[in-house]
Structures are given as C-alpha cells and as structure tokens.
Amino acid sequence: MFRLIRTHSSGARYGELQTVHGTLRTPFFMPIATKGAVKTLSAPELFSLERDIDNETTPIVLSNTYHLYLKPGLALLRQAGGVAPFMHWPAGGAMLTDSGGFQIFSLSHLRTITEEGVNFRSHIDGSMHHISPEFSMEIQSVIGADIWMAFDYFPGYPAAPEDVEHSVQLTTRWAKRCRAWVDSYREGQGATTQKLFGIVQGSTIAKLREQSAKELVALDFDGYAIGGLAVGEPAEEMYRVLESTVPHIPSDRPRYLMGVGFPEQILEAVKRGVDMFDCVLPTRNARHGSLFVHRIGHESIVANDLSEVQYERINIKSDKYSKDFNPIDRACLCSTCTSGFSRAYIRHLFSVNEPLAARLATIHNLTFYLQLMKEIRDTITHI
RNA sequence: GGGUCGGUACCAAAGUGGUCAAAUGGAUCUGGCUGUAGACCAGAUGGACUUGCGCCUUCGGGGGUUCAAAUCCCUCCCGGCCCA
Numbered sequence: 250m251f252r253l254i255r256t257h258s259s260g261a262r263y264g265e266l267q268t269v270h271g272t273l274r275t276p277f278f279m280p281i282a283t284k285g286a287v288k289t290l291s292a293p294e295l296f297s298l299e300r301d302i303d304n305e306t307t308p309i310v311l312s313n314t315y316h317l318y319l320k321p322g323l324a325l326l327r328q329a330g331g332v333a334p335f336m337h338w339p340a341g342g343a344m345l346t347d348s349g350g351f352q353i354f355s356l357s358h359l360r361t362i363t364e365e366g367v368n369f370r371s372h373i374d375g376s377m378h379h380i381s382p383e384f385s386m387e388i389q390s391v392i393g394a395d396i397w398m399a400f401d402y403f404p405g406y407p408a409a410p411e412d413v414e415h416s417v418q419l420t421t422r423w424a425k426r427c428r429a430w431v432d433s434y435r436e437g438q439g440a441t442t443q444k445l446f447g448i449v450q451g452s453t454i455a456k457l458r459e460q461s462a463k464e465l466v467a468l469d470f471d472g473y474a475i476g477g478l479a480v481g482e483p484a485e486e487m488y489r490v491l492e493s494t495v496p497h498i499p500s501d502r503p504r505y506l507m508g509v510g511f512p513e514q515i516l517e518a519v520k521r522g523v524d525m526f527d528c529v530l531p532t533r534n535a536r537h538g539s540l541f542v543h544r545i546g547h548e549s550i551v552a553n554d555l556s557e558v559q560y561e562r563i564n565i566k567s568d569k570y571s572k573d574f575n576p577i578d579r580a581c582l583c584s585t586c587t588s589g590f591s592r593a594y595i596r597h598l599f600s601v602n603e604p605l606a607a608r609l610a611t612i613h614n615l616t617f618y619l620q621l622m623k624e625i626r627d628t629i630t631h632i
Numbered sequence: 633g634g635g636u637c638g639g640u641a642c643c644a645a646a647g648u649g650g651u652c653a654a655a656u657g658g659a660u661c662u663g664g665c666u667g668u669a670g671a672c673c674a675g676a677u678g679g680a681c682u683u684g685c686g687c688c689u690u691c692g693g694g695g696g697u698u699c700a701a702a703u704c705c706c707u708c709c710c711g712g713c714c715c716a
Contacts, residue, residue, distance in 0.1 A: 283668050311667075351667045359669085372669040398667080448667090479666040507667040514666080529668050536671045537664090568661070599671090600660090607671050 251275075251472065251503045255629060259555045260520045263629040266472075266503055268395040269442045270343045271307030275503060275524035278515070278622045279311040279345060280615055281532060284320065285336045287615070288532055289608040292338040298583075298612065299342075302619040303626075308342040309395075311527045315349035315356075315380065318388045319371055331393030345396040345527075348385045348427075350448065350476065351508070353402055362402065364419070382426040390434060394443065396472070399427040401448040403477035413452040416477070420450045421464040428468050444471035446505060452477055453486050455493035462497035472503040475523070479509045487514070491521040512541070512550065512558040512621050519625055520555060531618045535610035538566040538599050541617040543580035550617070551624040558621065565610065570596045583616035585609040 250267040257263070266273040280287045280295060287295050287310065299308035312332055321335075329335035333344055352369070353360060359370045366381030380388075385400040401420045404412045424447045431445045447465035451457035465473060475494055478487050491506070498504055505525035506518045515526050531541065543550060544559040551558055563570070565577070573592040577585060585595075590609055598606035 279667095281668065288668080288671080313668080316668085345667095347667050352669090354667090356669065401667095474667080476667070481666095505667090510666045526667095528666050530666055533665065533668065533670080533672085537673095538671095539665080564662085566661090602671080604671070610671095 251501060253501055257555065257629040260522055261555055261625065261629050262500075262519075262522060262524060263626055264503065264524060266524075268307065268343045268444070270395060271341055273309055273343060274303070274306040274626055276515075276519050276622060276625055277306065277309065277525060278618050279309050279525070279527040280618075281312075281527055281529055282310045282336070283313040284316045285312060285332050287611070288536065289604070289611045290615075292333075292336045292342075295615075296339045296342050298615060299619060302582075302616060303623045306626075308339075309345060310338060310342065311345045311347060312392065312394065313347050313349070313352075314385055314388045314392065315352040315369070317346075317392055318349070318380070319373055319378070323388065323391050326391045326393075331391070333393060343396070344392075344394040346389045346392050346394040346398065347507075348389065348398040348400040348448075349380055350385075350398070350401040350403070354405065354480070357405075362419075364422070366400075367402075382423040383430045386427050386430040386434070390443075396444045396446060397431070398474065399424045399445065399447050399470070401450060401476055403450045403480075404452065406452065406481040408452050410454060410457075413450075413454055413457055416452075417450050417457050417461045417464075420448065420461065424448070424465055424468055424470075428470070446470055446472040446474050446503075448474040448476040448507070449494055449498070450477045451490075451494070453482055453490055455490070458490060458494040459497050462494055466497065466499060470502070472505060472525075473498045474505040474507050474525075476507045478506065479514070479528075484511075484514055484517075488517050488521065491518055491523065495522040512560055512618070515621065516551065516555065516558050516625065526622075528618075531614035532611050534562075535614040536607040538564055538606075538610065540565050540577055540610060541614050542578040548580050549624055550621045551628060553628060555625070555628055560617075565592060565596050566599045567596070577610075577613050578617070581613060581616060582620070583613050585613045585616075 251264055253262055253264045255263045264275040266275060296308050317332060353367055356372055359372055361368045366379055369378045371378060382400040389397040400423050403416050447468060447470035449461045449465060451461045478490060495504060503524045504522060506523045508528055509518060509526055510528055540563050542561050542563055544561055547559045550560055570592040575592055577592055595606055595609055
C-alpha cells in the first residue's frame with residue numbers, strides 16, 4: 250500500500266510505502282547488494298547506517314535475482330529461509346529484488362532471447378541457464394524480498410525504433426506472465442506480503458513509453474518502474490523521457506527510476522514525480538576513490554527550494570590529498586568523517602591497496618546519498 | 633692487485649649496429665564509472681612546441697670507428713662475485 254501524502258510545488262512527492270517490515274518514506278534510495286552484500290559492508294552495518302541517517306524510515310536494500318540464482322543458488326537460499334536472514338539483514342529492513350532484466354542488457358554477449366525467456370551462459374562457469382518470466386518470479390519468491398520486479402527487456406542506447414517497439418511488446422507480454430505467476434502464488438500463500446512492480450520501457454520514444462506505461466497499468470501493478478534509462482543517453486534526454494512517462498502512471502502508485510544516478514539526476518527525477526531510486530554509483534565510485542562531498546561552505550546538499558544540489562566529487566587517490574589531514578567532508582555525519590579519518594590516511598590506504606580504503610569510502614558515499622534523500626524528503630514535508 | 637659479470641628512463645628489467653625516446657613489469661598521475669561479470673577500465677609518464685611517420689636531449693663519463701652506436705673499439709669512474 251502506497252499513500253501519497255504531499256506534493257511539493259516543484260512536483261516532488263512525499264509518500265509512504267507500507268511493507269511488512271515497516272514504512273518506507275519516499276523519495277528513497279536503495280543501496281545495492283547484488284550478491285547478498287553491499288560491497289565492503291555487512292547487512293547490520295548497512296542497516297544501522299541507514300537508520301542513523303533517518304530513523305523514521307525503513308532501511309531498504311536491493312539484491313539481484315540472476316546473481317543470487319547462480320550463487321548461492323535456490324536450494325541453499327531455501328535452506329537459509331531467504332537472503333535477508335542469510336545475510337543478516339535485520340528484520341526491520343526491507344528488500345527489493347531486481348528481476349535479472351538488467352543482466353539481459355549488461356551480459357548481452359552471454360545470452361540469447363526468445364519469446365519464452367532468456368538463455369544465459371553463466372559468467373562464472375559458462376554453464377547454460379534458462380530464465381523465463383515465471384522462473385524469475387520463482388527465484389524472487391525464494392529470495393523473499395518485499396518488492397519484486399517483473400522480468401523485462403530493453404535494448405541499449407541508441408536503439409532502432411523497431412527494436413524499441415519489440416522490447417516494449419515483449420516486456421508487456423512478460424509482465425502479464427509475471428503477474429499471472431504471482432497471482433497464483435498469492436492464492437497459495439493466503440496472505441499477500443510481497444509487491445510486484447512492472448517496468449516501463451520504450452527507450453527515448455515518447456509514444457512507446459506511453460504505450461508501455463498504459464499496457465502495464467492495465468495489469469495493475471503495485472508500483473511502476475521506469476527502466477532502460479541511464480544507459481548512455483544524455484541526462485536531458487532522460488528527463489524528457491520522464492516527462493513523457495510519469496503522467497501515464499497512476500499517482501497513487503510508487504514510481505521507481507531504475508539505476509539512477511548522480512545526485513542532480515535524482516533531484517531532477519524527484520521533481521518529475523519519481524519516488525524510488527537505486528544506483529551503483531555511490532558504492533562503486535567509493536571503491537574507485539571517487540567521493541561525493543558537500544560544496545565548501547554548504548551545510549546541506551539540496552538547496553532549500555529543491556532548485557539544485559550542491560556538491561563536488563573528489564578523487565581521493567590524488568596526490569593533492571597526500572598531506573591533507575582534514576576529514577573527507579567536514580559537513581558529513583558518517584562514521585568515516587566523524588571518527589577523524591583524514592583524507593591523507595584514506596589516500597594512503599588506497600595507494601597501498603588496503604580493503605579498509607574501500608570500506609571507509611563506501612560508508613561515506615552511501616551516507617552522502619542517504620542524506621541527500623533525507624534532505625529531499627524533509628524539504629517536501631516541511632514546506 | 634688479478635679475474636669476471638655488470639652499469640639503460642622514477643624503480644626493476646629487455647634490447648647488443650639502422651624499423652629505439654627505447655619492449656615488459658612495478659610505481660605514479662589523469663580520466664571514466666548510472667536496475668554491479670569490474671577494490672575495475674582507459675590513457676599518460678625525457679623536453680619544447682606550430683602536437684609531427686617532425687625537432688631537441690638521453691641508455692655511467694670521455695674519446696673513437698661507421699652513412700648510422702644503447703648496441704662495436706679505447707680509456708676512465710662506479711658496483712657485485714671469485715681468487716690473492
């Protein structure tokens with residue numbers, strides 16, 4: 250159940266999404282734990298990191314169907330009772346699973362697509378695996394997340410119009426099959442706890458986005474994702490797509506922009522009515538030494554009228570920080586920054602390849618993103 | 633003192649007459665990372681600029697041979713090892 254509480258003059262929405270694990274305040278950002286861990290962090294650590302930033306919202310993390318299916322596999326996941334208990338994700342935290350649709354794109358050289366589903370050659374050992382929409386649902390049921398994503402397909406960017414059209418049609422047909430599988434699953438379960446989201450495709454073609462959205466809305470999903478973006482198109486193009494897609498999604502359902510993005514992109518999407526985000530950027534960039542910091546002289550990341558985000562990125566591996574004994578970000582409240590770890594020390598850890606470097610950086614970047622979302626929520630609700 | 637092996641760019645180390653500003657590692661620097669095959673990838677690392685299959689300066693120092701030398705010869709300096 251999603252309750253839209255308030256809409257800001259900028260177009261940004263504040264809402265509350267109920268799951269059995271608690272209430273998620275939107276807009277929110279989901280850190281990515283593809284294989285059952287946010288790289289370098291344990292689930293309890295991640296949970297308290299999220300809690301520390303905003304204890305009024307339920308922490309949520311994203312994990313992945315394709316990757317967890319390959320390892321540790323369904324038998325073990327069943328034995329563990331799902332990934333959440335397996336990874337020690339606290340009972341008070343929520344989870345969303347991506348369907349494996351993105352791997353059709355990112356592992357495109359290892360798969361073939363048919364109407365029935367996708368044949369993958371495992372990137373781990375080369376073995377063959379078939380994932381259909383139904384099987385993706387089954388895997389997600391075993392993983393046991395609160396929010397499941399329909400199995401979708403999208404071409405890269407740029408894409409030929411006929412390919413985009415095909416992806417929209419196939420995604421709709423697959424969405425119907427996902428929906429049907431989940432409906433019968435729910436009948437067998439009695440109580441319905443998990444939510445199923447459909448994923449709108451259509452690349453940058455407004456008419457196809459509209460068609461995709463309408464076809465999915467007709468299937469009545471619990472929420473709607475906008476997929477196939479942030480795959481190489483200019484940011485302005487992405488914003489245009491949002492403008493041509495969001496109006497076709499019912500306002501009483503959460504809207505999820507998949508895989509986005511940089512802070513300014515998140516803000517622009519929020520102002521266009523998006524409620525949920527996930528992205529690899531804060532965690533991956535942290536591992537690569539690229540850190541998000543407040544702009545000097547600014548205590549908040551988001552301008553108080555939601556007009557812009559104020560931040561910089563620093564490459565902590567740079568020589569210019571070798572003697573910088575300041576914290577990464579003076580205005581940051583993360584444990585890395587408040588514990589007094591200096592830029593010079595973190596740079597040193599990177600240069601000698603100590604795993605602690607990635608860990609401290611991940612804690613910082615994730616905090617930055619979560620703080621960004623909290624500021625956005627606070628701004629919407631306080632005005 | 634004798635013998636022997638060696639001294640190449642930030643470090644290590646190839647190269648032993650032309651296709652060498654010099655392979656390959658390491659190190660360093662600069663970029664890029666958007667529903668995570670990536671603690672990864674790409675580029676740069678003698679100098680200047682009009683950024684060129686071009687120019688200048690380099691392969692311990694000096695001097696030769698040659699059309700041409702990091703590569704051959706002479707000599708000096710320095711280091712490792714062995715013998716006295």
